[in-house]
Amino acid sequence: MTEVFAWPAAAPAAAGIAAELERLCATVFAPLVALAEAAAAAIPADRAPLLADLGVVRPAAVAQLNRGDALVAGCGLIADPGLIADAPWHLAWWTAGADREIAPLRVVSDPARDGFRDYTVLEWWSVPRRTGRRHITGPYVDYLCTDAYTLTFTVPVRRADGSMAAVVGSDVYVARAERLLLPALRACGRPATVVNRAGRVVVSTLPEHVTGSLVRSFPAGWVRHDCGDVPFGVLVCG
Structure with a gap:
């Protein structure tokens, strides 16, 4: 029997990235x-x-x-x-x-x-x-x-x-932060971006979300998870 791997849902994936970011x-x-x-x-x-x-x-x-x-x-x-x-x-x-x-x-x-x-x-x-x-x-x-x-x-x-x-x-x-965070972003299996509270990109697996660029909005279906103790949010495509 072939095992089928399922990527984590967007909300848990975003929370997992946020936890890694808070740890860093x-x-x-x-x-x-x-x-x-x-x-x-x-x-x-x-x-x-x-x-x-x-x-x-x-x-x-x-x-x-x-x-x-x-x-x-x-x-x-x-x-x-x-x-x-x-x-x-x-x-x-x-x-x-x-x-x-x-x-x-x-x-x-x-x-x-x-x-x-x-x-x-x-x-x-x-x-x-x-x-x-x-x-x-x-x-x-x-x-x-x-x-x-x-x-x-x-x-x-x-x-x-x-x-x-x-x-x-x-x-x-x-x-250097990107080097440590990218494995968590890639593991979720869908486009993911870390932004600061102003919406400026820190790290992303989406090519158009370049470090330092401003994300003013994101398409419907994306999930945002705000980090509780640090001024960042994680955006993950649903």
């Missing part, structure tokens, strides 16, 4: 939460911190860049302007190149110089400051760090009074 995001957020707590503990209660007080950041960032899954392309801490006594604008960020060599990101930190960029207006900074919660920005082309489609994960670092002192974050290339 959790593996990025968990070490950032730990780093945020360590950075907060390193801020003295009786004075402004010095750069030397935040030595915990670099080894934690390097550990993420050396992950076995090679998912994280950049990691570090971005301080609230004026937080650090000897570095008023401080972006401590490390990146891993194609050869996996780790290097600090070189940025202009003097507002009076050409090339300075006010990072406090960028989404990955401003949303955690406004909401007090972790955030995922993207997919977007990160011209500051990666020059590639990127997801930036950020977690607020809190002062003793609860205000935001900094964010810690990790950059994830969409291409």
Whole structure:
């Protein structure tokens, strides 16, 4: 007797992809939460911190860049302007190149110089400051760090009074996330697309759904499953 394989129905297939996506995001957020707590503990209660007080950041960032899954392309801490006594604008960020060599990101930190960029207006900074919660920005082309489609994960670092002192974050290339997510999308046996809450495509098995493009609507019969704890939705053809 020949066994007939049936692909899972669209709704369970979408839920399965969403679960895999949430798992991937959790593996990025968990070490950032730990780093945020360590950075907060390193801020003295009786004075402004010095750069030397935040030595915990670099080894934690390097550990993420050396992950076995090679998912994280950049990691570090971005301080609230004026937080650090000897570095008023401080972006401590490390990146891993194609050869996996780790290097600090070189940025202009003097507002009076050409090339300075006010990072406090960028989404990955401003949303955690406004909401007090972790955030995922993207997919977007990160011209500051990666020059590639990127997801930036950020977690607020809190002062003793609860205000935001900094964010810690990790950059994830969409291409690397795609490598880990595509098996789940293909396993459902029908066209499937992951979008952010604005409808921008993260990864898809549908050729016309290119990473970064905007899906304004989808045909009748498609199923959408929104991920509960991360800002993404999964679209699966019914």
